[in-house]
Amino acid sequence: MARLSQEMTEYIIESIKPPFGEGNDTPWWMGNTQGDFTVKSAWQQMRKKKEERMDYDMLLNKGVPFKVDFFLWKVWKKRIPTDDNLKRMSIPIVSRCWCCVNKVEETMTHLFLTAPIAIRLLRQFANFAGINLEGMHLQQIIIIWWKHPAPPKLQVIYRAMPAIIM
Template structure:
């Protein structure tokens, strides 16, 4: 029997099985803005040059960080660019992270790389030490929320 709109919705909606990646993305207690950036990367919804080009917006695509200019793509900025490679390596080498932090660490790294990119695009600077410090602070904040 349907007694309310929410119960009617539950009866008629199609539920898809939650994928492993989707579950990893939405870590409990992780700030929404940090998880949301991973969702946007996954769905290719960040305003990167390659995404804008697929939308029909023609621009000259140059990575602002590389000494040898390359096309700005999601993969390049978040995985292949020298700065990003260093950030990933630091935390891969310290892979002693346990529990929910295994889920949250990659998302937090993406978030901090995105913040750095926007800082540089808008005329600022951000050192590797600052990015690594901010990643660590995000993990500490998550730990305090998870284990008060």
């Protein structure tokens, strides 16, 4: 426990004088700007708010079929039933990527990012849009497409482009 020095105590007593004679003290509720207690303001203080997440707002695109948005949400949450995800759920499986000539293990990263067909598609669309994707993870690529400056008419297409490519 910290204690104030004698000098600090004397300074506070001499310098800070409480107002006397101005009336009675009045309670002030800090839960709202008016200072009045309400059940609503108490509830707002007590509940645990989740911070708003831009990524979840961007996953739903107006004018894009829901199943495409849902697919992108599954990619974002890593819920695509690729071999690596099935193994994590303790489902024994022999893994092989059927998109590749080489017998490589099927993972979400491989399927959507490092497989030869994925690389070609990502680069082709990204080069056309002027986006550099070198050294990025899958979620970073999705965010780059979402935030890439585009005319308002093309913004919806840019937001949907990761799902279209995948």
